[in-house]
Amino acid sequence: MNIRADHPGDEQARLLRVAERMIEERGDAISVGALAIFAGVPRARLEAIFPDDDALFEAIVESWFVDHIAIMEEVLASDLPPNRKMYEFFARRFRLSRERFRANPAAFKAY
Numbered sequence: 001m002n003i004r005a006d007h008p009g010d011e012q013a014r015l016l017r018v019a020e021r022m023i024e025e026r027g028d029a030i031s032v033g034a035l036a037i038f039a040g041v042p043r044a045r046l047e048a049i050f051p052d053d054d055a056l057f058e059a060i061v062e063s064w065f066v067d068h069i070a071i072m073e074e075v076l077a078s079d080l081p082p083n084r085k086m087y088e089f090f091a092r093r094f095r096l097s098r099e100r101f102r103a104n105p106a107a108f109k110a111y
Helices: 008-028 032-039 042-047 051-064 066-077 083-101 105-110
Strands: none
Touching: 008 032, 008 042, 008 051, 032 042, 032 051, 051 066, 066 083, 083 105
16 A cells, blocks of 8 residues: 655645554554654655654544543533533434444543
8 A cells, every 4th residue: 555645734644544454453553663664655655654663643533532522622612511522422422432432442442
C-alpha cells in the first residue's frame, strides 16, 4: 500500500488509518518503523510526520478520542440541567465505546 497525499494533513490522516488497521490486525505492537513498512512509505518520510513512536501513539490516541470530545462539547453546549448533562455525557460515551467494541474487540482492547 503506497500512501501519497498533496497535503501533509491528508497524509497524516491516511497514515493514521493505516496504523489503526495495523492495530486491528496485530494488536498494540506498532512502531514508526513497522508502520513505514506496512504503509509502503520511506521511514524518513514517516519520521517527518511522526518523529518517534511516542508522537505516533499520541496521534493515534488523539484520533481515537475525537468522537468522545465531540460528545463532551455537544453536551456541554446544550441547555440541559447539569445532572442531565452528566448522564448524557456518560451514556453517549458508553454507547460509542460499546459500538466500537462490538465492531472490533481486538482494536478496542488496544485503545
